[in-house]
Amino acid sequence: MSVAVETFGFFMAALGLLMLGVTLPNSYWRVSTVHGNVITTNTIYENLWYSCATDSLGVSNCWEFPSMLALSGYVQACRALMITAILLGFLGLFLGMVGLRCTKVGGTEPSRKAKLAATAGALHMLAGLCGMVAISWYAANITQDFFNPLYAGTKYELGPALYLGWSASLLSILGGICLCSNCCCQPREDPTTRAQLPYKASTAVMPPAASDEGDSSFGKYGKNAYV
Numbered sequence: 001m002s003v004a005v006e007t008f009g010f011f012m013a014a015l016g017l018l019m020l021g022v023t024l025p026n027s028y029w030r031v032s033t034v035h036g037n038v039i040t041t042n043t044i045y046e047n048l049w050y051s052c053a054t055d056s057l058g059v060s061n062c063w064e065f066p067s068m069l070a071l072s073g074y075v076q077a078c079r080a081l082m083i084t085a086i087l088l089g090f091l092g093l094f095l096g097m098v099g100l101r102c103t104k105v106g107g108t109e110p111s112r113k114a115k116l117a118a119t120a121g122a123l124h125m126l127a128g129l130c131g132m133v134a135i136s137w138y139a140a141n142i143t144q145d146f147f148n149p150l151y152a153g154t155k156y157e158l159g160p161a162l163y164l165g166w167s168a169s170l171l172s173i174l175g176g177i178c179l180c181s182n183c184c185c186q187p188r189e190d191p192t193t194r195a196q197l198p199y200k201a202s203t204a205v206m207p208p209a210a211s212d213e214g215d216s217s218f219g220k221y222g223k224n225a226y227v
Contacts, residue, residue, distance in 0.1 A: 003101050005181075006100060006101060006102075006117065006178060007100065008178060009121070009179045009181075010096045010100060010175065012178065013096065013120075013121075013124040013171065013175025013179065014093055014096075015168075015171055015175075016127075016171030016172030016173075016174075016175055017086070017093060017124075017168075017172060019164060019168030020089060020165065020168040020169070023135075023165040024083075025047070026047060026159075026160075026161035027045055027046075027050075027052060029138060029159045030138075030156035030157065030159050031157055032045070032156045042054060044156075045159060048078055048082070048138075049064060049065065050064040051063060051065070072141075074138065075138075077134070078134040081131070081133055081137075082131060082134050084127075084130050085126075086127070088124075089127040091123050092119075092120040092121070092122075092176070093124075094120075095117075095119050096121075096124075096179060099113045099114070099115070099118075099120055100113070117179045120176075120179050121180035122180060124172045125173050127176075128169040128170065128176065129169070129173065131165055131169035131172065132169040132173070135162050135165040135166055135169065138162065142156050142157070
């Protein structure tokens with residue numbers, strides 16, 4: 001694999017991490033518009049931390065969720081998954097900077113850099129997977145409530161933050177794949193670069209071979225012929 005592909009994967013994963021960081025505090029995870037006359041029309045939007053309402057005059061009022069234990073289970077799980085994704089992404093970003101072959105941080109040994117780059121790629125893929133699960137889970141609950149005719153609460157639609165999060169997770173996964181491929185495609189050692197040892201002819205002296213005459217005489221007279 002070329003250094004350009006490895007570097008491209010690193011920056012792709014870094015961009016995915018940045019977009020995940022923007023997605024988490026974004027206010028528009030789900031949006032609902034209540035239509036009425038000019039005075040009563042308002043927009044309600046929420047994220048994982050608070051809920052806001054904006055009237056037709058542009059006045060916004062926000063309030064944080066009062067208790068974490070009072071929240072739905074999927075909201076708590078999405079919080080944990082998004083925070084885990086960002087932490088894994090930061091760790092992968094650090095290891096990726098050390099493992100890039102175009103940098104001299106942490107030494108220049110190719111095998112060591114390949115292992116660090118592969119580890120960074122695996123962390124970025126896990127980060128993207130955590131973000132993808134969190135956002136898809138949140139979106140699934142929105143669509144389930146929206147199409148449920150028996151649901152009496154406020155029906156929301158998918159907010160722009162979810163599309164941003166899906167894109168960020170995909171970038172993190174693709175960037176991690178590019179970094180992981182470095183471990184399988186690292187350059188092999190060129191045999192022409194190995195040190196050539198000087199050839200030295202052997203100086204061992206072969207012992208003289210026994211003559212046929214001695215062997216034949218020994219076989220002719222035997223041991224009892226000598227006194």
